[in-house]
Amino acid sequence: MTKGSTLIVLGNGGVGKTTVAAAMGLVGARLGLKTALITVDPARRLRDALGVEQLGGKPTSLGRHRLEAAGLDPSLELFAMVLDAKRAWDGLIERFTTDRAARDRILNNPFYRQLTGQFAGSEAYAALEQLYDLHSRGDFDLIVVDTPPAANAFEFLQAPAHLARLLDSPMARWLFAPYFLGGRFAIRLASGAARFVVRELERFAGASALTSISEFFIAAQETVDGLLERLRKTEALLHSGHAAFVLVTTAEEExxxxxxxxxxxxxxxxxxxxxxxxxxxxxEESWRYLAGSSRGMPPGVAAIDGLRSALGGILDRRPGLDALVKYLESYRTRAWHDIARTAAFAQALPAGVRLAITPEIRRGVLGLQQLAHFAEYLEEPRLKEARLRAAAMRYEAGVSL
Ligand SMILES: Nc1ncnc2c1ncn2[C@@H]1O[C@H](COP(=O)(O)OP(=O)(O)OP(=O)(O)O)[C@@H](O)[C@H]1O
Ligand SMILES: [Mg+2]
Structure with a gap:
């Protein structure tokens, strides 16, 4: 995290992108950086905590009061905004369409509305657009970008480019432009290639009347060029030394x-x-134990080992208790598998990619105070790879407390 950088938080659906992005924003602000967080659809309470309940087209400061109430330094410069994909898209159309009538035709076009409202990549594009906008204004030292839910993390980066390719496809231009000029649109649509383009467009935006697709392309000819140019600039930013990606995952096997x-x-x-x-x-307890000790097992997990023998014959008479012990034993086994898997994963990481491991926060991460607590796990001291490896080896060797 350095001045002038941008962090883009990627990951599969539900792994904690929004949480991690918000926490990183906080870490950045604590480092003295004036930080902007672009967040996507945070849970209600987190939204309130960040003070972004009201729709805002630009980042708003969390404010001294909110920070103070959460026990944080009130002078932190942390700003947040919720991504409003539709607004971002409309802003682009307004910017890149000089002709007023064409602009209105686009904004009211059913295909455009469907495209910007439904297509998963439209949110991704809007997030990148907001990022580019903030970055080029240069008001912030650090920008953290949360990304929309995606089936796989890479989809976020691919979807906008895919859309751009489609908008920019010579086929789409060839298909729709002649219609505007009074050409033979109906004949062209009969060709297999033309049907392919329409199908692809529909795959993005859902089925739409052909007339509204063609009207969109006609009205948006000038705009599409602006959008594509902008996308190229955004892509350049993503590949520049300014942008760094953070991938969030969990220790689950898959x-x-x-x-x-x-x-x-x-x-x-x-x-x-x-x-x-x-x-x-x-x-959290197991995390702290592993981070702080290179011997034995986390007490909570280790205690499960001795449970069955300690309870002895009681378990035969109390099936409920037996089920509980079995549940705890499966937790212990899962915990150790997670440790072993994560240790192996950490060891195979390419040089230059840092690893941070954050535990399940018992009380959840909804308020600002909990967020600050969670953020501490991203700061030093970290749970180091060597500690994990040592713990995995102890487990393999059957060490038990
Ligand atoms: N380390 C954690 N401990 C406890 N709860 C967590 C932790 N990380 C995330 N959560 C909770 O899990 C839920 C999902 O997290 P979050 O919204 O950050 O995931 P996401 O990856 O942004 O999801 P989506 O893909 O739907 O946008 C939230 O309720 C969040 O508070
Ligand atoms: Mg999210």
Whole structure:
């Protein structure tokens, strides 16, 4: 986190992107950086905590009062805004369409509305657009960008480019422009290639009347060029030394298994992946124990080991208790598998990619105070890879307290 940088937080749906992005914003502000957080659809309470309940087109300061109430330094310069994809898109159309009538035609066009309202990539594009806007104004030392839910993290980066390719496809231009000039639109649509373009457009935006698609392209000819130019600039920013990506994941087997492919894909695309956060890793007590000690097992988890023998015959007579012990034992096994998997993952990480591991916060991360508490796990001292590896080895060796 340095002055002038931008952090883009990626990850699969529900792993904690919004939470991590907000916490990183706080960490940045604590480092003395004037920080802007662009957040996407935060939970109601987090939205209130960040003071962004009212729709705002620009970042608003959390304010001294809110910071003070959460026990934070009231002079922190932390600003937040909720991404409003529709507003961002409309802003772009207004900017890039000089002709008033064309602008109104676009804004009222059913295909445009569908495209900006439904298409998953439209949110991604809007987030990047907001980022570019803030970055080029240069008002902030650090910008943290949360990203919309996506089935896979890379989708966020691909969707806008895919949209751009489609808007920019010679086929789309060829298909729709002649109609404007009084050409033979109906004949062209009969060709297989033309039907393919329409199908692709519909895949993005949902089925739409052909007339509204063609009207959109006609009205938006000038605008599309502006949008594409803008997208190219945004892409350049993403590939510049200013932008760094943070990938959030959890220690779940499937997620960690997918992560290396994603890391490789980012490297191939020349995107600067600077950190990986493994979120919701064990509980806070176990985390602290592992971070602070290189011996034994976290007491909470280790105590489960002795439970069955301590209770002895009682378990035979109390099936409910037996079920509880079984549940705890499965928690312990899962915990150790998570440790072993995360240790192996950490070891295989390419040089230059930092790793932070954050635990499940018992009381959740909804208010500002809890967010500040969560953010501490992103700061030093961290749970180090060596500690995890040592713990995994102790487990393998059957060490028990
Ligand atoms: N370390 C944590 N401990 C406890 N709760 C957490 C933690 N991280 C995230 N959560 C909670 O999990 C839920 C999902 O987190 P969050 O909204 O940050 O995920 P997301 O990746 O942004 O989801 P989406 O893909 O839907 O945008 C929230 O209720 C959040 O408070
Ligand atoms: Mg989110």
């Amino acid at each position: 997620r960690l298994r997918q992560a290396p492919a994603l890391i490789e894909e980012m490297r191939a695309e020349r995107l600067n992946l600077s950190a990986i956060i493994i979120n919701r890793f064990l509980d």
